[in-house]
Amino acid sequence: MAKLGKLHLTQGSVSVTKHGPFELECGRSLPHVTLRYARYGEPDEECSNVTLICHALSGSARVDQWWPELLEKSFDLERECVICFNVIGSCYGSTSAASLNPETGRPYGGSFPQVTVRDWVRAERIALSELGISHVRAAIGPSLGGMQAIQWAVDYPEAIDRVVAMGATPLNAFGIGLNHLQREMIKLDPEYRDGDYYDGSGPRAGLAQARGLAMCTYKSPELFDIRHGRRPDRKGTAPWTSEQGRFDIAGYLEYQGKIFWERFDANAYLAIIRAMDLWDPQRDWDGHAWERIRAKIQLWGMSSDILFPAADVRAFARELREAGVDCRYEEIVSTHGHDAFLAEPEKLEGLLRDFLAEAPPPASLRAAAVAESEGELA
Amino acid sequence: MAKLGKLHLTQGSVSVTKHGPFELECGRSLPHVTLRYARYGEPDEECSNVTLICHALSGSARVDQWWPELLEKSFDLERECVICFNVIGSCYGSTSAASLNPETGRPYGGSFPQVTVRDWVRAERIALSELGISHVRAAIGPSLGGMQAIQWAVDYPEAIDRVVAMGATPLNAFGIGLNHLQREMIKLDPEYRDGDYYDGSGPRAGLAQARGLAMCTYKSPELFDIRHGRRPDRKGTAPWTSEQGRFDIAGYLEYQGKIFWERFDANAYLAIIRAMDLWDPQRDWDGHAWERIRAKIQLWGMSSDILFPAADVRAFARELREAGVDCRYEEIVSTHGHDAFLAEPEKLEGLLRDFLAEAPPPASLRAAAVAESEGELA
Numbered sequence: 169m170a171k172l173g174k175l176h177l178t179q180g181s182v183s184v185t186k187h188g189p190f191e192l193e194c195g196r197s198l199p200h201v202t203l204r205y206a207r208y209g210e211p212d213e214e215c216s217n218v219t220l221i222c223h224a225l226s227g228s229a230r231v232d233q234w235w236p237e238l239l240e241k242s243f244d245l246e247r248e249c250v251i252c253f254n255v256i257g258s259c260y261g262s263t264s265a266a267s268l269n270p271e272t273g274r275p276y277g278g279s280f281p282q283v284t285v286r287d288w289v290r291a292e293r294i295a296l297s298e299l300g301i302s303h304v305r306a307a308i309g310p311s312l313g314g315m316q317a318i319q320w321a322v323d324y325p326e327a328i329d330r331v332v333a334m335g336a337t338p339l340n341a342f343g344i345g346l347n348h349l350q351r352e353m354i355k356l357d358p359e360y361r362d363g364d365y366y367d368g369s370g371p372r373a374g375l376a377q378a379r380g381l382a383m384c385t386y387k388s389p390e391l392f393d394i395r396h397g398r399r400p401d402r403k404g405t406a407p408w409t410s411e412q413g414r415f416d417i418a419g420y421l422e423y424q425g426k427i428f429w430e431r432f433d434a435n436a437y438l439a440i441i442r443a444m445d446l447w448d449p450q451r452d453w454d455g456h457a458w459e460r461i462r463a464k465i466q467l468w469g470m471s472s473d474i475l476f477p478a479a480d481v482r483a484f485a486r487e488l489r490e491a492g493v494d495c496r497y498e499e500i501v502s503t504h505g506h507d508a509f510l511a512e513p514e515k516l517e518g519l520l521r522d523f524l525a526e527a528p529p530p531a532s533l534r535a536a537a538v539a540e541s542e543g544e545l546a
Numbered sequence: 547m548a549k550l551g552k553l554h555l556t557q558g559s560v561s562v563t564k565h566g567p568f569e570l571e572c573g574r575s576l577p578h579v580t581l582r583y584a585r586y587g588e589p590d591e592e593c594s595n596v597t598l599i600c601h602a603l604s605g606s607a608r609v610d611q612w613w614p615e616l617l618e619k620s621f622d623l624e625r626e627c628v629i630c631f632n633v634i635g636s637c638y639g640s641t642s643a644a645s646l647n648p649e650t651g652r653p654y655g656g657s658f659p660q661v662t663v664r665d666w667v668r669a670e671r672i673a674l675s676e677l678g679i680s681h682v683r684a685a686i687g688p689s690l691g692g693m694q695a696i697q698w699a700v701d702y703p704e705a706i707d708r709v710v711a712m713g714a715t716p717l718n719a720f721g722i723g724l725n726h727l728q729r730e731m732i733k734l735d736p737e738y739r740d741g742d743y744y745d746g747s748g749p750r751a752g753l754a755q756a757r758g759l760a761m762c763t764y765k766s767p768e769l770f771d772i773r774h775g776r777r778p779d780r781k782g783t784a785p786w787t788s789e790q791g792r793f794d795i796a797g798y799l800e801y802q803g804k805i806f807w808e809r810f811d812a813n814a815y816l817a818i819i820r821a822m823d824l825w826d827p828q829r830d831w832d833g834h835a836w837e838r839i840r841a842k843i844q845l846w847g848m849s850s851d852i853l854f855p856a857a858d859v860r861a862f863a864r865e866l867r868e869a870g871v872d873c874r875y876e877e878i879v880s881t882h883g884h885d886a887f888l889a890e891p892e893k894l895e896g897l898l899r900d901f902l903a904e905a906p907p908p909a910s911l912r913a914a915a916v917a918e919s920e921g922e923l924a
Contacts (some may be wrong), residue, residue: 238775281788340771341795342762349758356751358736366620372735380727381707381759384720389855391717398826411660412570416822417719418726445793448776474852477767504767 175232176245178207183259184294196281199270203263203295204254206230209245215301219243219524220292220315221252225440226262226432229253235298239515242520252279253295255288255316257439266366278363283439285312285447289319293327306330307526310509311476312440315447320448321463326537329528332520334468334500334509337484338448343475346385348443350378354434375434376425383424388472388505392417398545416522458491459461462537466523468516472509494529548840552622553610556585559639562672563750577648581673582632582639583849587896593612597902598623598670599630600687600694603818604810606638607631615891620898631673633666633691634819643813644744647735658743661827663690667697671705681749684708688887689854690818693825699841700827704915705904711886712846712878712899713854715862724763725819728756732812742811753812753881754803763803766850766883770795836869840915843873844901846894848886872907
């Protein structure tokens with residue numbers, strides 16, 4: 169456990185299966201599950217200073233690596249504590265398809281079970297308990313991380329005061345369709361071998377393509393026009409001078425694909441986009457999910473997001489308010505599309521700091537949530 | 547040559563290489579090029595009644611098969627003549643990668659040269675001459691067909707009075723990026739074999755994926771939400787009850803992919819999307835393309851188009867007007883995205899009929915164009 173300068177970083181792994189296998193929503197179970205985590209600062213005795221950050225698709229527990237500005241500028245890590253877990257199925261240290269299946273002694277590969285955002289959150293709940301933390305002042309996340317933050321408020325209303333979810337709604341048909349195609353791209357790669365590829369190179373080309381497609385939805389057409397337009401590949405031949413020549417945007421997507429397969433695992437990618445597709449708390453709770461929420465919520469839309477359009481996030485905020493949730497909508501005006509949460513941290517910092525400084529939900533609401541939760545456990 | 551009821555259909559093929567090989571923009575040439583065409587009605591003696599329709603990516607010369615309502619309702623085929631050519635490289639009867647290369651006696655396959663919209667239009671110009679037609683009252687096309695129609699007005703200003711281009715601008719970086727990915731999908735399919743697959747099954751899976759991605763850009767997210775939403779596959783298992791289950795949009799995209807590879811050739815697809823990427827008349831004419839135009843032009847945008855956004859079409863119309871072109875912009879309000887030109891013909895018919903009934907450009911302009919053209923030929 170190394171402390172990293174002013175970040176006060178502690179890293180570790182925590183088992184969530186000390187008392188038995190981890191039962192998944194899909195009906196299958198995992199005998200051993202560990203979650204990799206990163207903690208910045210220390211919790212106080214009442215755990216009144218802990219914020220949970222949930223990472224997006226390709227992130228890890230190391231918030232300082234993907235959200236350094238936000239971590240440093242929205243939190244005082246001398247006094248506050250921030251914690252982030254790597255999700256089950258991801259390739260940054262938690263149990264995943266690359267882990268050894270104790271029944272076979274070989275990596276799970278294609279046999280790794282389907283996981284959901286709800287599974288992730290339940291595992292995180294257990295892991296937090298193991299770390300002595302029963303309550304967080306806020307759960308914050310962009311994209312898939314926002315789904316987790318909202319799921320926390322639905323499943324464990326007594327444990328959470330505030331939620332900030334950026335660019336997150338149940339995925340629309342367009343997004344589900346594109347995830348379907350990304351899955352097909354990976355599976356068509358001859359190196360995929362039904363997911364059992366850990367003794368080979370893995371489906372690099374398929375994963376690179378999938379990432380390329382995803383990048384087209386993380387950025388905005390407007391940003392692509394500014395950055396690439398119809399210009400020729402900056403490192404190659406112009407498409408109009410040679411049949412092998414190409415446009416700059418093609419070189420960019422190829423580069424993004426390459427740096428992605430160098431750092432990410434295809435099975436992890438498949439597991440996580442499936443969880444993204446499936447996220448739908450109202451279905452889990454027979455249409456009564458939102459009524460369970462006691463936390464104050466902020467949903468942030470990115471004005472040029474084509475994957476989780478700002479209009480959809482705004483409508484989602486309205487849906488929550490109509491169900492009685494204390495929910496506000498904020499819009500980040502940016503040409504950076506869905507990735508505005510990464511590309512424009514300076515637009516998030518103040519907004520986030522102000523929200524975290526607001527009073528928590530009334531004590532009566534919190535007490536009711538605790539009582540309900542105890543009733544469910546009884 | 548069969549006449550088909552009230553459509554007065556004549557079909558045939560015409561060679562454009564009677565006087566020598568067809569030189570392509572890429573620097574290579576094709577020794578034999580024939581264009582498949584469909585003609586509806588008969589040209590009058592002065593050819594004053596001929597309209598050229600240009601097909602989009604996956605269309606053919608048979609306008610009655612892809613635009614039946616428009617053909618019947620916007621034209622009086624007793625008095626007017628409509629003609630459409632299948633483009634070079636397409637798989638509906640014109641010379642393409644599937645044609646025999648006279649040098650080898652085998653299909654061109656992956657060695658078929660790169661073709662451009664400009665090549666297509668020049669071939670059509672020769673083919674029309676062979677058919678005795680030197681002038682058309684209008685060139686009309688959706689999408690890639692609109693690119694051709696505009697190219698006609700640039701390259702052969704003396705030959706054309708009016709242009710209607712629907713959902714067509716030089717492709718933006720977002721579209722070029724998605725075409726790049728579609729190309730990669732086809733090439734990753736092990737059955738692609740560098741394009742020399744005519745003795746095998748061909749890259750069906752890759753082509754199906756490419757089509758699926760293209761469909762996501764031809765429709766609109768709004769339409770997908772209405773038609774598919776987050777509903778389970780209408781013919782399969784719900785994604786939340788089974789790890790193999792999926793959403794309706796996935797079933798839809800798979801079906802669209804399947805019916806596409808049953809009817810379309812992957813090499814043709816690759817050739818045509820490359821031509822789409824490359825279309826840029828201003829580059830061809832050193833920034834003076836628009837000044838050459840003598841035709842009256844209408845550019846139509848589809849309000850929910852994400853591939854050729856309405857705002858881009860509107861800006862393109864402004865660019866043409868600023869270069870002195872008689873150009874108007876019309877917007878088709880529709881949730882059908884880019885495909886509104888196919889899905890909502892009733893919104894196009896009247897607009898088209900009215901435009902075709904307008905007076906042609908002033909005789910002085912036309913005479914100037916003819917004189918200029920003769921100057922160039924001299």
